[in-house]
Amino acid sequence: MIIDIINKKANKYELTKEELETIFIGYLKDEVKDYQMSAFLMAICINDMSDSEVFALTDIFIKSGDVLDLSFIDGIKVDKHSTGGVGDKTTLIVAPLVASCNVPVIKMSGRGLGYTGGTIDKLESIPGFNVNLTEEEIKKQASDIGIVITSQTRDLTPLDKKVYALRDVTATTNSIPLIASSIMSKKIAGGADKIVIDIKVGNGALIKTEEEAKRLESLLIKIGSYYQKEVKTVISDMNRPLGHNIGNRLEVLEALDVLENKEKGKLYDLSIELASKMVSLGKEISESDARKEVIENLENGKALNKFKEFVKYQNGNIENLSIDAKVYNIKANREGVLKDINALNIAKLCEYLGAGRKNKDDKIDYNAGIIIKKEIGEEVKEGDILASIYTNIDNPIFNLERIFEIF
Ligand code: URA
Numbered sequence: 118m119i120i121d122i123i124n125k126k127a128n129k130y131e132l133t134k135e136e137l138e139t140i141f142i143g144y145l146k147d148e149v150k151d152y153q154m155s156a157f158l159m160a161i162c163i164n165d166m167s168d169s170e171v172f173a174l175t176d177i178f179i180k181s182g183d184v185l186d187l188s189f190i191d192g193i194k195v196d197k198h199s200t201g202g203v204g205d206k207t208t209l210i211v212a213p214l215v216a217s218c219n220v221p222v223i224k225m226s227g228r229g230l231g232y233t234g235g236t237i238d239k240l241e242s243i244p245g246f247n248v249n250l251t252e253e254e255i256k257k258q259a260s261d262i263g264i265v266i267t268s269q270t271r272d273l274t275p276l277d278k279k280v281y282a283l284r285d286v287t288a289t290t291n292s293i294p295l296i297a298s299s300i301m302s303k304k305i306a307g308g309a310d311k312i313v314i315d316i317k318v319g320n321g322a323l324i325k326t327e328e329e330a331k332r333l334e335s336l337l338i339k340i341g342s343y344y345q346k347e348v349k350t351v352i353s354d355m356n357r358p359l360g361h362n363i364g365n366r367l368e369v370l371e372a373l374d375v376l377e378n379k380e381k382g383k384l385y386d387l388s389i390e391l392a393s394k395m396v397s398l399g400k401e402i403s404e405s406d407a408r409k410e411v412i413e414n415l416e417n418g419k420a421l422n423k424f425k426e427f428v429k430y431q432n433g434n435i436e437n438l439s440i441d442a443k444v445y446n447i448k449a450n451r452e453g454v455l456k457d458i459n460a461l462n463i464a465k466l467c468e469y470l471g472a473g474r475k476n477k478d479d480k481i482d483y484n485a486g487i488i489i490k491k492e493i494g495e496e497v498k499e500g501d502i503l504a505s506i507y508t509n510i511d512n513p514i515f516n517l518e519r520i521f522e523i524f
Contacts, residue, residue, distance in 0.1 A: 119143065119153050126160040134173035141177050145276045151283060158280070158289040166294035171336060172343050174294070178302030181276035185225070185308035190259045192221050195399045196309035197391060198300055200324060200333075201231070202317040203460040203467075204358035208236045208266070209372035210388040211395065213424035216264035217414045218392075218407075220399030223259050224266045225273070225307055232464035232473045234365045234481055237268050242366035242483035246433030264427045273306040291323055297336040301344075311347045311398040313391055319356035321460025327352070349394040353387055357493065358460045360384035364472040364486010364507065366440060373435070376421040389415070442484040442507040447517055449497045456493070457522035463487060466515055470508040482509055497523060 122136050140157060143149035166174070187194050195215070199205050212222045226236045240246050250258070250267040258265045277299050284290045304312045314337055317323070318330045334350045341348030353359075360383070362371040374380040375388060389411055396407035414420045428435055467473060471482030488505045491497060503521050506513060 119149055123153065123157045123160060126157060126164060129164045131167050132170055134176075137170065137173050138177055141174070141276060141280070142181070145181055145279060154280070154283055155287045155289070158284060158287060158292070158295070161295060162289050162292040165292075168336075168339060171294045171298050172340065175298040175302045175305070175340055175343075178274050178277045178280075178298060179306050182273050182306060183271035184306045185271065185273070187223055187308035187310075189256055190221050190223060192219075193310045193399045193401070194221055194223060194308060195311045195313065195395045196222075196224065196304055196307060197313045197315070197395060198304055199315040200296070200300070200317050200322065202315075202353075202355040202359055203233060203321040203464040204360050204363040204368065204384075205315075205317070206239060206360065206362075206368035206372045207315065207384070207388050207391055209239060209369060209424075210375050210384075210420075211392045212264055212266060213376070213427055214388065214392045214411060214415060214420040215395045215399070216262070216427070217419040217423040218396045218400070218410050219263065220396050221259060221263045222265070222395075223255065223308075225269045226266065227269060228474075228477070232468040233363060233486075234473060236266065238481055238483075239365045239368050240266060240431075240433070242369055243428060243433040243435055243438065246428065247431045250431070258430055262423075262426055262430055264423060266427075267431075274302045277302055291325075291329075293329060293333050293336060296323065297333055297340060301337060301340040305344055305346065309346065312341060312349075313394045313398065314348060314350045315387070315391060316350055316352045317355035318352060319354055319460060321358065321464055322355035347398060349398060351387070351390055351394065354383075355460055357458050358463050358489065359387065361489045362486065363463055363467050363489075364470070365481060365483045366438065367486040367488060367507065369435075370438060370440075373421075373424075373438075376415070376424050378416060440484050440507050442482070442509055443511070445506040445508070445513060446502045447504040447506065447515060447520070449499055449501045449503055449521070449523060450517060451523060452498050453496070453523040455491050455495050455497055455503070455521060456524050458489060458493065459520055459522075462516075462519045463489075466506075466520065470506060470510060470513060485509065 144154045216222045248268045330352045338348045392411045393408040397404045471485035485508045
């Protein structure tokens with residue numbers, strides 16, 4: 118009985134794989150109701166899961182849908198995942214950078230749900246870019262240029278999708294075992310041989326504390342070794358947005374700045390770190406040797422050329438990429454030092470401006486977003502422009518104090 122399984126978790130007992138299958142597969146088949154699954158997920162949030170429960174749940178998620186076989190592509194396939202952050206455009210930089218080092222990158226992504234778009238939305242903001250490739254096209258592109266980013270061709274981990282949608286509306290997103298099994302099931306079903314995971318920590322992320330990030334890190338590595346897939350992780354700050362631009366096309370423009378060696382800073386550093394880990398896994402070389410190669414290919418323009426080749430191959434056009442929106446400036450209301458930029462509140466403003474979606478069928482305004490003009494620690498005068506807002510909304514409303522802290 119479903120109620121016995123819920124009770125068992127509520128009373129802190131360990132569940133068997135059969136019990137987990139009964140409730141989760143029952144949910145996929147609509148035999149278990151949303152209200153029963155909500156109670157069960159909350160019991161997991163409060164009482165946690167053992168490692169063997171997490172392995173079993175990951176397996177149930179994987180087997181709920183298709184599993185991709187990428188063995189037709191030579192070489193070790195390394196995938197990258199981010200737990201989600203504001204202004205996180207690292208995939209746009211890291212994927213061509215890694216591919217330029219001759220490590221194949223074949224990424225299948227979903228569209229983003231949330232305050233700002235996902236990688237597929239960012240790519241779709243490039244005029245003409247085709248994110249709907251057939252499996253034949255993926256194979257040809259992978260063997261021709263070694264890099265493909267496309268939406269999912271098959272139904273991967275449909276159970277995770279259904280459970281995640283429920284977690285989103287029942288305050289059960291921040292359970293570490295649920296996050297770990299959700300991420301790892303998608304990566305394994307996506308056919309990766311090895312995986313690099315960027316765990317974001319801070320007010321703009323799902324994970325709020327360093328301690329939770331460490332627990333997630335250890336669980337992701339354990340699940341990886343259970344499936345004989347090597348996992349490397351990075352724990353990175355998400356109290357502040359990553360880089361200056363937030364919003365789909367604005368993020369493509371900033372990724373280009375990094376690839377063109379025009380921007381250093383946190384976005385550059387994190388991109389180099391993630392790419393070095395991926396190249397080290399893909400080529401089975403040390404991270405320091407991988408790092409040298411990665412920096413060289415960013416500086417000599419090979420990564421930029423790979424990005425251009427990849428965009429062109431998928432019919433995108435980045436000549437004259439510009440923003441078609443009204444511009445409003447956020448100005449400092451006093452003199453002082455810029456102490457903080459709140460990632461979560463910037464993300465909420467971006468969604469309001471049109472850059473994200475609340476429901477999966479909402480339309481995104483690819484031009485909408487924000488460019489931050491000042492750095493933390495910089496002195497500002499009253500009237501200085503702190504950020505520019507791009508939107509098609511007339512006279513957007515924003516609250517300066519919720520985004521910028523000046524002392
Ligand atoms: N990312 C995922 O894919 N799943 C989660 O549960 C959290 C972040």
